[in-house]
Amino acid sequence: MIRYDVTGMGNAIVDVIAGVDDKFLLDHAIAKNVMTLVDEYRAAELYAKLPSPREIAGGSAANTMAALASLGGNGLFIGKVKQDRLGRSFAQSMKDSRIDFETAMAKDGPSTACCLIAVTPDGHRSMNTYLGASRELAPDDIDEKKIAASAVLYIEGYLWDAPQAKAAITKAMKAARRAGTKVAFTLSDPFCVGRYREEFMALLRNDLDILFANEEEAKALFEVEDFDRVFQALRPWAGVAALTRSEKGCVVVKDEDVHVLDAVPARVVDTTGAGDAFAAGFLFGLTHGKHLADCGRLGALAASEVISHYGARPELSLRKLASEANLLP
Amino acid sequence: MIRYDVTGMGNAIVDVIAGVDDKFLLDHAIAKNVMTLVDEYRAAELYAKLPSPREIAGGSAANTMAALASLGGNGLFIGKVKQDRLGRSFAQSMKDSRIDFETAMAKDGPSTACCLIAVTPDGHRSMNTYLGASRELAPDDIDEKKIAASAVLYIEGYLWDAPQAKAAITKAMKAARRAGTKVAFTLSDPFCVGRYREEFMALLRNDLDILFANEEEAKALFEVEDFDRVFQALRPWAGVAALTRSEKGCVVVKDEDVHVLDAVPARVVDTTGAGDAFAAGFLFGLTHGKHLADCGRLGALAASEVISHYGARPELSLRKLASEANLLP
Numbered sequence: 076m077i078r079y080d081v082t083g084m085g086n087a088i089v090d091v092i093a094g095v096d097d098k099f100l101l102d103h104a105i106a107k108n109v110m111t112l113v114d115e116y117r118a119a120e121l122y123a124k125l126p127s128p129r130e131i132a133g134g135s136a137a138n139t140m141a142a143l144a145s146l147g148g149n150g151l152f153i154g155k156v157k158q159d160r161l162g163r164s165f166a167q168s169m170k171d172s173r174i175d176f177e178t179a180m181a182k183d184g185p186s187t188a189c190c191l192i193a194v195t196p197d198g199h200r201s202m203n204t205y206l207g208a209s210r211e212l213a214p215d216d217i218d219e220k221k222i223a224a225s226a227v228l229y230i231e232g233y234l235w236d237a238p239q240a241k242a243a244i245t246k247a248m249k250a251a252r253r254a255g256t257k258v259a260f261t262l263s264d265p266f267c268v269g270r271y272r273e274e275f276m277a278l279l280r281n282d283l284d285i286l287f288a289n290e291e292e293a294k295a296l297f298e299v300e301d302f303d304r305v306f307q308a309l310r311p312w313a314g315v316a317a318l319t320r321s322e323k324g325c326v327v328v329k330d331e332d333v334h335v336l337d338a339v340p341a342r343v344v345d346t347t348g349a350g351d352a353f354a355a356g357f358l359f360g361l362t363h364g365k366h367l368a369d370c371g372r373l374g375a376l377a378a379s380e381v382i383s384h385y386g387a388r389p390e391l392s393l394r395k396l397a398s399e400a401n402l403l404p
Numbered sequence: 405m406i407r408y409d410v411t412g413m414g415n416a417i418v419d420v421i422a423g424v425d426d427k428f429l430l431d432h433a434i435a436k437n438v439m440t441l442v443d444e445y446r447a448a449e450l451y452a453k454l455p456s457p458r459e460i461a462g463g464s465a466a467n468t469m470a471a472l473a474s475l476g477g478n479g480l481f482i483g484k485v486k487q488d489r490l491g492r493s494f495a496q497s498m499k500d501s502r503i504d505f506e507t508a509m510a511k512d513g514p515s516t517a518c519c520l521i522a523v524t525p526d527g528h529r530s531m532n533t534y535l536g537a538s539r540e541l542a543p544d545d546i547d548e549k550k551i552a553a554s555a556v557l558y559i560e561g562y563l564w565d566a567p568q569a570k571a572a573i574t575k576a577m578k579a580a581r582r583a584g585t586k587v588a589f590t591l592s593d594p595f596c597v598g599r600y601r602e603e604f605m606a607l608l609r610n611d612l613d614i615l616f617a618n619e620e621e622a623k624a625l626f627e628v629e630d631f632d633r634v635f636q637a638l639r640p641w642a643g644v645a646a647l648t649r650s651e652k653g654c655v656v657v658k659d660e661d662v663h664v665l666d667a668v669p670a671r672v673v674d675t676t677g678a679g680d681a682f683a684a685g686f687l688f689g690l691t692h693g694k695h696l697a698d699c700g701r702l703g704a705l706a707a708s709e710v711i712s713h714y715g716a717r718p719e720l721s722l723r724k725l726a727s728e729a730n731l732l733p
Contacts, residue, residue: 303663303697310662323652324631326664333639333662334632335655368632 078224080148080362085136085231086209087154088188089161093125095193110202110264118205121191131386132168136231138348138387141172142355142377145393151175157208161187178216181208198343210237217246223254226362232263235271259285262292287354289319317357327371334368339379348387352377363404373402407553409477409691414465414560415538416483417517418490422454424522439531439593447534450520460715461497465560467677467716470501471684471706474722480504486537490516507545510537527672539566546575552583555691561592564600588614591621616683618648646686656700663697668708677716681706692733702731
């Protein structure tokens with residue numbers, strides 16, 4: 076049995092990325108810098124309007140797994156696509172990234188999910204997601220032995236938008252608990268937190284070992300207005316928390332071990348995937364014996380690569396960058 | 405006997421402020437964003453070149469005392485001026501600020517200190533200081549009963565540039581120790597730290613209860629390149645540390661109590677006195693029973709007022725601003 080550093084579970088999505096101006100967002104009623112769920116009709120309508128769109132495999136947890144592999148980590152991704160053009164393209168991209176992806180493709184039902192991403196000149200990304208086949212993830216897609224063979228099970232909050240997927244998540248978390256696999260979770264998006272706040276709080280209390288959140292998501296979770304209040308709310312929590320703050324860097328905390336880390340400077344082109352890449356760097360560090368501060372530094376390094384170009388997955392070898400920064404084990 | 409919240413000791417200086425462009429700094433060999441010591445000749449030369457200079461009472465600890473009074477705090481300032489035009493102007497300004505200032509004026513010797521401050525359009529300030537009479541501070545200027553009647557004795561690192569003043573500082577710190585008065589210290593400037601690093605480290609180990617440092621000063625003190633390494637170096641220290649990070653806010657720490665606080669947004673005109681005002685807000689909070697986080701918030705609020713206009717002392721009532729922000733005791 077292969078040992079995995081991380082098994083990631085998330086919506087399997089193909090990104091469709093285009094550069095636009097702020098007027099485009101206004102003209103097409105696109106909410107800026109967050110993820111909005113759309114139906115197939117609205118997705119097709121926006122797709123037709125996006126100037127020079129590029130297709131590239133995406134999905135938050137899938138991006139994390141690709142970045143983990145770029146660092147030299149060993150990963151498995153669980154997520155649902157349909158056996159259509161986008162679905163095959165998604166599967167090929169996971170293979171190209173050297174991430175195992177064995178979830179059975181749906182033969183019928185809704186088509187493979189896509190996320191239409193409008194990137195404004197300030198580097199912010201505004202996402203409109205049609206979940207399609209990704210909502211069909213089911214308990215049968217979970218191989219408990221593979222979860223047990225993973226150091227970390229990483230779950231994206233966005234999966235809560237796929238209600239059928241919950242039984243699969245529950246099965247995976249139970250398998251993780253039994254095997255001593257750590258459970259990591261990302262809050263994904265402040266609006267997503269708004270939709271499932273009570274459930275996410277219950278997860279935090281009962282099921283999680285590692286939490287990823289950006290400042291806005293964490294404020295939404297704890298319903299506070301001030302970063303320090305988020306931080307104080309998390310201090311008594313027993314797990315490892317990584318709170319990201321864009322250009323302000325991140326704060327990572329585990330019990331009395333607290334680190335306040337800088338962002339790695341980058342020329343920001345497109346912030347899509349910054350949080351995904353951060354989680355990859357952090358989890359790579361954590362599963363390779365690095366101290367908490369270096370886990371945060373690896374996260375910041377991975378994020379800096381991904382925001383310096385269009386697309387949510389690394390273009391340069393993160394392993395090489397980490398080696399140059401003396402951050403490899 | 406009057407009870408003081410804070411007795412401040414520092415160089416008594418009159419600021420001469422002028423707006424310039426970066427070319428002016430280059431043309432006149434002025435080091436940007438730090439404090440450089442100059443002799444009387446160089447001071448006179450620069451004074452003649454500064455366009456439309458304005459005179460205003462300054463000096464780091466004196467600014468802090470003025471901001472403390474603006475918050476409603478009760479303060480005494482100890483520092484040396486000569487009985488000349490600038491010296492009388494300095495004394496009047498302390499009186500106008502409702503800060504007690506009783507240090508005997510020098511009747512002869514060097515003239516009152518001045519600091520020529522060139523402010524560039526980015527709000528940064530480049531300071532050239534002629535210390536003059538302020539270097540003459542002597543043990544006789546210290547009234548031990550007044551130190552004992554203060555909750556906090558606040559000392560600026562810049563005073564180390566006035567070697568004669570050291571006997572006065574030692575006398576004041578001993579009086580504080582005997583009386584249970586807390587000793588607070590600001591590192592003042594990264595170059596100042598470079599000049600006296602070993603002495604400042606010894607102070608930290610042996611004499612201080614409260615430390616103020618901005619990020620660059622703290623990096624210079626601990627000889628590290630990374631904010632988190634400063635923070636980790638200070639974690640085992642028994643005192644209260646307030647680490648300021650300009651627009652990144654501040655981190656305040658006392659034992660296991662750690663707070664990561666945001667800056668208060670401001671339209672930056674002139675950063676002169678930002679750290680001085682921060683210390684005032686923080687010490688006002690600390691001497692009025694506020695929790696550590698609110699001490700930091702009071703500091704950030706005071707700094708935001710001072711950087712939004714020319715000059716290092718508040719123009720609006722900080723007490724009113726603090727009341728509006730619900731930060732008064």
